[in-house]
Every structure is written in structure tokens, then in C-alpha cells.
Amino acid sequence: MNGTRVAVLGAGIVGAACARELALAGFAVTVVDRGGPAAATTSHGEGNVLVSDKGPGPELRLAQLSRALWPEVLGAVAERSARGAEAVAAVEWEPKGGIVVATTATGASELSRFAARQREAGVRAEVLDAQTLAEAEPHVTRDHTAALHYPDDAQVQPAGAAVALLTDALTAGAALRTGCEVLGAVTRGGRLTGIRTSAGLLEADLFVNAAGPWSGELAARLGAPVDVRPRRGDILVTTPLPPMVFHKVYDADYVGAVGSSAEDLQTSAVVESTRAGSVLLGSSRRRAGFDDRLRPEVLSAIAVKALRLFPGLAEVPVMRAYGGFRPYVPDHLPVIGPDPRLPGLWHGTGHEGAGIGLSLGTALLLRNLMLGRPTDIDARAFRVDRPAVLGAEASTANDETA
Template sequence: MNGTRVVVLGAGIVGAACARELALAGLEVTVLDRGGPGAATTSHGEGNVLVSDKAPGPELRLAQLSRRLWPEVLSAIADRSPTAARRVEAVEWHAKGGIVVATTEEGAHGLTEFAAAQREVQVRAEALTADALRAAEPFVTPAHTAAVHYPEDAQVQPAGAAAALLTDALAAGAVLRTGEEVLAGVARSGRLTGVRTPLGLLEADLFVNAAGPWSGALAARLGAPVAVEPRRGDVLVTTPLPPTVFHKVYDADYVGAVGSSEEELQTSAVVESTRAGSVLIGSSRRRVGFDDRLRPEVLSAVAAKALRLFPSLAGVPVMRAYGGFRPYVPDHLPVIGPDPRLAGLWHASGHEGAGIGLSVGTGRLLRNLVLEEPPEIDTHPFRVDRPAVLGPGSEHGWAPSPTAEPRQRDTGPLQQDTGPQEQQHRGEEQEPEQNQEGT
């Protein structure tokens, strides 16, 4: 595969991880983003590297693979040079562990069953007594009904982690191009052979759609829509505090909120500290398109849930709040692999709020698939041609899905090259969407 040209569309953490794996494999990689590296979804995350919130199944297997890879990847980057080692320090890898706390009898029953199922697939999930919970988290509410410790949970600084992965990709020969929006795709004989940007035509053998919440719109612009949509989350950040929260601590109802497909607001308590002493407070999930306005009622609901878990946070100043968009797929599984409708187009998206943690595993699986190497885990559940991504009947031949149909303004022109004269797809004169971040 040496000499194969790959363009990774998106310079967030998933795109960076994919670019690193492919560049290290000897492919000629260009990373293209209409903004800056890690400037959109990645920079608006909390940095979670979790196994605790995933039920037995394909996403948990990907999370376990990623959790194993993270220390290996960071160690490999640090070994490159003293400069690389300093960049790894900015990743702020912290294997702090997570604690899930139930505050109702129903929650305790659900948490106990959930943890038992996870133990069956080799997740370390340790039930905590009241005394053990108090020793681990002295400020957590005494009104709890059950608690489970997940020592494998970890945290990174998202922008620092993305920068380390991308820089290692560049050191391996990748090229970064920012400030270039994809305006259209160019195809020949059913194969995507190039993308047009304001600077001209960029040709390659493979194109990886790693545009996060914008993956659906970008795929439609390339002529192969997928049902990846934005789902918004908001986070509160306190002023620096004395040591108050020592693990990632969240309420047992968080797992239900993650797995919900409701469009209305879903909130649950997720509380953790940073190395600087600030406490991050989440979480919320809303399907509001690309509406980036902070809503006071959402932040208030998030704060109220957190105070149930940590009453001692009452009166602590909040110095800022931020929100971001996550790539949502109806069946809550990432989309990883080649597009069956358009040769040359690959996808690495749909991780919703787990993209930081799952990024390195996704990059490894993409490399395995591109190079036709045997993957460590089954990639079939993440395939593009499944009903949640392409619509009903897609497992037996693609059928368009109403949820995959792009809005009129989101569709850019697909240019079909049928010979010396490029034939223009209908809708070429439509204005491309201008208010989105990312590629």
C-alpha cells in the first residue's frame, strides 16, 4: 500500500488518530480541515476514556481496545524525541478511575446488574461499601444506595491529546492543510477520486470522512449521505478548588442518558476534577441541530443534578460554561469502514460523546481495514451499510433513509467525471452551509 494517497477529512481527534495510523503504515496522508486542528468538537469535550458507561457489545469491545492502546500510543510518541515527550505531557493522561453512584433503589438494582454483565466480559467493576466510597470520595452524597468503582476509566486533555496524535502523524510524513472547506466531490466510474476546495482539486486514492457531527453533511456533499447528526452537550467549569473530586464520578442514570435517542433534553450528573483544580460538571444531551446557544435552563438542570451527587459544591463559583456538538447515530455505534455506494470513500465517525476515548481504537481498526490486516475485534457492527446509517434494507443493498437525506442547504455538488469534460451534479449553484465548524 506504499504510495497510496489518503486524504483524511477532519483534523479532530478521530481524524488525527486515523492519520497517525495510516502515516505510520507508510501511506501518503493529507489531513484537510476547514477550521483548525482540534478546534471544533474535540476542544469542546471532557476528555473521557471510559469503559464504565458501555454495556457488553461492540462499543465496549472498541472501548477496551482503545483503553489498552492509549498508554501504548502515548509511550510510542514520547519515545520519538524530547520535544514529542513534552507534547505527551500536555495530554495529561490520568488513569484516575471512575465511580458510578446510584441514589435510588431502582438505580442500585440497575447498576448492580449492569456491572455484573460487564464483569462477564472482563471489565473491572468493583462494588464499594459505604465506607469504601467515603474513603474514595469524601464529599459525595451520603444518600447513596450503591456504588461501583471502575479502575480502568481514565481522562485526557482533549486538545492536547489531539495535538499529540496529529503531530506524530506529521512526523511520520503526513501533511496538514487547514482553512480549506470541501466544496464538492469528484468521481469517476463510481469512485471518489478528488475533492474540490477553494484552492482547487485535491486528488487521492482514499478519502476518510472524519468530520464528526458534520460527517452527515459532508458525506451528502460528496454524494453518499449517512445518518450522522449533531447532538449537543454542555459543561460547567468551576473556579479552582482544593481537592474535592478524586475520580470521575457520575450518577447511575448517566448510562441511560447516553443510550437515549430522545430529542428533548437529557441530563445526568457527571463530576470530575482537572489537574488545575477546576471541577467539570456535566452532562446534557439535546438534539437541536447546530444551534450553538448556551441555554440557562440547561445549565441549571445540569447543576441541579450535580448538587444531588456532591452537595458540597453548592455556592462554588462557576467561571465558565461551554458546549459542543457530538456525532450522533440512531443505533449509538460508530461508523467505521468503506462506503459501499462510492468506492474510495471511507468513514470514521458517529462516536457521539465517546470520540476522545475511542479515537485510537478507531484509527487502528481503520488501518486494519485499509491494509486488509486482521483486526483485533470484529468490525462488522461498525459497517457503513447498516439500517441506522443508510436506512431500512441497507443490509441487502442500499436504500435511502429519510433520516439520511440532507437538508437542501447542506448538499454541495457532486461532480461526476465521465471523461475529459466533468459533468456537474444537479444543485451545483446552491450555496454551501457556512455556519458549521470542522470540515
């Protein structure tokens, strides 16, 4: 396979991770993006690398694989070149752990059952009593019914992480084309052999759809629609503060919001600090197409729930708010692998809000599938030809966005 030409369509963190793995494996990689590296969904995330919010199943196994890869990959990037070492410094890797807090009796019961199932799947989830919670997070609410510590949760600066991975891909020989929008497909004998772009024709042997929330529209332009839709999320950012939040802290409702398929607004409290001192307040999920307007009622709902976890934030100024789109799939599983309808087309998308954390495992999985090698985890759950991805809604959704 050495020298096989691969075009990675999307320069967000999933595209960057895939480009890196493929370039290191000897593929001739070109990364294409209509904007710039990490300029869209990746730069509008919180940088979560989580196992705490995933129940037993394929996504958790992918999360565990990715979590194990993060320190290994960052170390390799830093060692490969001085440029890589500089890029890794901007990743701000923090294996600080997560704490999940329940504030109702029902929430405590559900959290306990959820954690028991996770432990059976190899997740470390440690019960915190009132004293140990207060020691770990002195400013968190004392009005709680249960708390769990997940020591394997981590955080990165998402744009910095994507740039570090892309830097390593370029060091390994990949090329980058920005300001290059995909317009359509060129096929020969039923196989995808090229793409028409705003900058001209690009030919390759394989193409990876890593366009995040725009993957559905991109796939439709190539003639193989998938049901990947945008799901909006918003975040509040406080002014810089003295250290007051030491883990990623969220309420027990967060897991339910992540797994919900509801179209209306879903909110839960997620509070975490950054190295710059600001505190990020989330989270929300709503299906609003590509409407990028900030909604005051959404920001208000986020603030109300955050204050239930950290009442001391009530007097802290919010200096800005931002939002972004996540690639949502109806069955809440990523889409990873070859498209049987259009030989030459591959997908690495559909991670919704977990793309940062799952990027490295996705890239390794995709590389091994392309090379015909055994995969570290079973990839069948992520296959393209499953009902949630190729259902009747796929063509309708993509007709509306194309």
C-alpha cells in the same frame, strides 16, 4: 499499499488518530480541516476514556481495545521525538478510575444488573460500601444506595491529546491543510478520486470522512449521505479549587442518557476535576441541530443534578460554561470502514460523546481494514451499509444541513 495517498477529512481527535496510524503504516497522508486542529468538537469535550458507561457489545469491545492502546500509544509518541514528548506532556493522561453512584433503590438495582453483565465481558467493576466510597470520595453525597468503582476509566485533556497524535502523524510524514473546506466530489468511473475544496482541488486514492458531527453534511456533499447528526452537550466549569474530586464520578442515570435516542433534553450528573483545579460539571444531551446557544435551563438542570452528588459545590462559583456537538447515529454505534456506494470513500465517525476514548481503536481498525489485515475486534457492527446509517432519514437530514 506504501505510498497510497489518503486524505483524512477532519483534524479532530479521530482524524488525528487515523492520520497517525496511516502515516506510520506508510500511507501518504494529508489531513484537511476547514478550521484548525482540534478546534471544534474535540476541544469542547471532557476527555473521557471510559469503559464504565458501555454495556456488552461492539462498542464496549472497541472501548476496551482503545483503553489498552492509550498508554502504549502515548509512550510511543513521546519516544519518537522531542517534539512528541513535549506534546504528550499536554495530554494530561490520568488513569484515575471512575465511580458510579446510585441514589435510589431502582437505580441501585439497575446498576447492579448492568455491572454484572459488564463483568461477564471483562470489565472490572468493584462494589464500594459506604466506608470505602467515603474514603475514595470524601465529598460525595452520603445519600446513596449503591456505588461501583471502575478502575480502568481514564481522562485526557482532549485538545492536547489530539495535537499529540497529529504531531506524531506529521513526524511520520503527514501533511496538514487548515482553513480548507470540502465543497464537493470529483469522481472517475464511479470512484472518488478528488475533492473540490475552498483552497482548490485535492486528489488522493482514498478519503476518510472524520468530520464528527459534520460527517453527515460532508458525506452528502460527496454524494454518499450517512445519517450522522449533531447532538448538543453542555458543561459547567468551576473556579479552581483545592482537591475535592478524585475520580470521574457520575450518577447511575448517565448510562441511560448516553443510550437514549430522545430528542428532548437528557441530563445526568457527571463530576470530575482537572489538573488545573477546576471541576467540570456535566452532562446534557439534546438534539438541537447546530444551534450553539447556551440555554440557561440546560445549565440549571446540570447544576441541580451535580449538587445531588456533591452538595458541597453549592457555594462554589462557576466561571464559565461551554458546549459542543457530538456525532450521533440512531443505533449508537460508530461508522467505521469503506463506503460500498462510493469506492475510495471511507468513514471514521459517529462516536457521539465517546470519540476521545474510542479514537485510537477506531484508527487501528481503519488501518487494518485498509491494509486487508485481520482486525483486533470484529468490525462488522460498524459497517457503513447498515440501516441506521443508510436509512431513509439520512438523505432528509443531510438535505436539511447541506
